[in-house]
Each structure stands twice: as structure tokens, then as C-alpha cells.
Amino acid sequence: MLESLDIAVAGSAVQKRPAPDPATFIGSGKAEELREFCRARGGGCLVFNEQLSPVQKSNLEKITGVKIWDRPFVIMKIFERRASTAEAKLQVELAMIRYEIPHLKGLGLQMSRAGAGIGTRGPGETEFERHRRKLERKVREISRKLENVRRQRRLVRDRRKKMGVPTVSLVGYTNSGKSTLLRSLSGDLSILAENRLFSTLSTSVRRIAMRGGGNALFSDTVGFIRRLPPDLVAAFRATLEEIAAAELLLLVLDASADDVPETYDVIAGTLLEIGCIDIPRIVVLNKEDLVSAQDMAALSLRFRAMGEATVSLSALKSEGFNALLEAVEQELAAQNAWYVRY
Secondary structure (H helix, E strand, C coil): CHHHHCCCCCCCCCCCCCCCECCCECCHHHHHHHHHHHHHHCCCEEECCCCCCHHHHHHHHHHHCCEEECHHHHHHHHHHHHCCCHHHHHHHHHHHHHHHHHHHHHHHHHHHHHHCCCCCCCHHHHHHHHHHHHHHHHHHHHHHHHHHHHHHHHHHHHHHHHCCCCEEEEEEECCCCHHHHHHHHHCCCCCCCCCCCCCCCCCEEEEEECCCCCEEEEEECCCECCCCCHHHHHHCHHHHHHHHCCCEEEEEEECCCCCHHHHHHHHHHHHHHCCCCCCCEEEEEECHHHCCHHHHHHHHHHHHHCCCEEEECECCCCECHHHHHHHHHHHHHHHCCCCCCC
């Protein structure tokens, strides 16, 4: 993920432990080893592919003398770089602040010790409290703005439903081809579709004509990833509600990836976490042009054996769309008596 932030990687280390060390996650000995590694390689930052507690992060910075980033922070930094709309920027800012607040506690104690005397509060503690209150005010301010966004979206969704126009939401792992699929289905070249993590952070909605003459609104939203930080899930509540309000989900998978079943499990787990696991869905095996016919048939059979309606296609080459739209129309007609097909 660091290449998404244009950060050069000097090296990596893997450690096997029966359980994380409460103080440093990796143990003081390993932390000292990494300190020497950073000095030898000229590294200024250690990145952990796990979530660290504020205490662990603080202790590691003391021992190694370099900046410490954990997995949630890296993902949020990528979101921060990708955010282009005002709403996305607000959601990322909210997640970053919520992440920062608990990490202030250790800093506040250090500052208090440095500046406090017996019977006095100390300038350090005052600065800590001031900064914490500032961040909490910012959280309330951003939350109010995002609540207005949620309210406006609810009104729009209610109008759509009254008009008999269902919503089909594209969900899936980041960089699985969701935006490319919506771009190709709609013919709208203004939809951003790039080969990079989290290129889509804001919801795009386009009206798509069904083969039977009806219409449906297809929405593309933020992609999922393993162990998505809880602060991001909470901050993107307004965006994720678009998924929860959909009548049908298209669960888009990159069929050319090595870990398709594991990716499916991640998506299903995320849908369960946000309360969307029971929404009817179709598994869309994308990038069939990069997979042999034999492997694609085996993959399709695997998901059908799990009870999943499955369609194979190539979003980039606009192949397999007739089968997809037919499956979507059949599902909408079966699940929604109010769906107008004519």
C-alpha cells in the first residue's frame, strides 16, 4: 500500500509471536533491532501492517527514534490523498481526528511531567487539554455537516422509490473494477476509473436501461479492504448508507486475482459489519478476459455451489453485459413487487 503514497520501502521484517507484546507489540528486543535497521538503511519511518495501541506506538517511537505508522493510519493517508469531493474530504478528516484523539493521551502525560510542579496543573497538561477540546469540537462540527448530507440523501432515495426506480449498488474489494463497470455500462467517460487503490471515495449514480424496458440506478461507492479501520467505517457512514438502501448488490470480484475466495470473505464480512449481508446480491466475476475459460468455469461453479447467483464479464472490454442486465432485471422483479419493468 505504501506505493500508493509514493513512499519507497527500504526493507521489511516478519516476526512470529504467540501474542502481541502489550508495550511494544513486537517486544523491546525486536524494536531495538529495527532501530539499528533504520539507522543502517536511512529509514525515517516504521510501518506496521497491524493496528497499534497509543501506548505501543508511543513506546516504539521512543525506542526506535523514528515515526511509527500502523495499518489504519496508512489506509487513512491513502484515503486522504484520494479524496476529491467536499464530502469525501470531510469523512476522511473525521476519521483522522478520531484516530488522533486517543493517541494524544500519551503525549499529554509526557508534557504534563515535563512542565508540572507539585500542586500545579502544568503548562503541558493545559496544552494537551486545549488541543483535545479543539479536536472534539471539530468532530462535532464535521459530524453535523455529514448529518446534513445523510438527510439530503435520504430524501433523494425516498423520491427514487416513489418513482419506482430501484437502486443497484456495486460493492467489492478496492481496485476490483467497480468504477470501470459503471463507466462502461453507462457510457459516461467522466466516471473516474483508475488502476489504483481507493480511486473511488464518493458515490457515483447513473441510470441504466434494462433489456426489458425498465430502468435502474446503479451506484458505485468506496471499495472495501481487509481490516478496514473502524474510524473510516464510522466516518463514511453517509456513503455506506447508499449500499444499505439498495434493492440489489452487485458483488464485484477480480477473477484474475490469486485470492478470490478470500476476497469474497472480506466483502461478506464487511457487508455483515455494516448491516447489509441480507440484501439480495449477484456475484460478478470481472476481468474474465484475463482468466482461462476453464478457470472461470471452475470459479463460477464454486460460487454457484455456495448458492450465489453468478455472472462473468469483462468491464474493460464491455463483454457479458447482456447476461448481467438480464440477471439484474430478473432479481429486481423477483424481490420488488413495486419495480416497474415497462
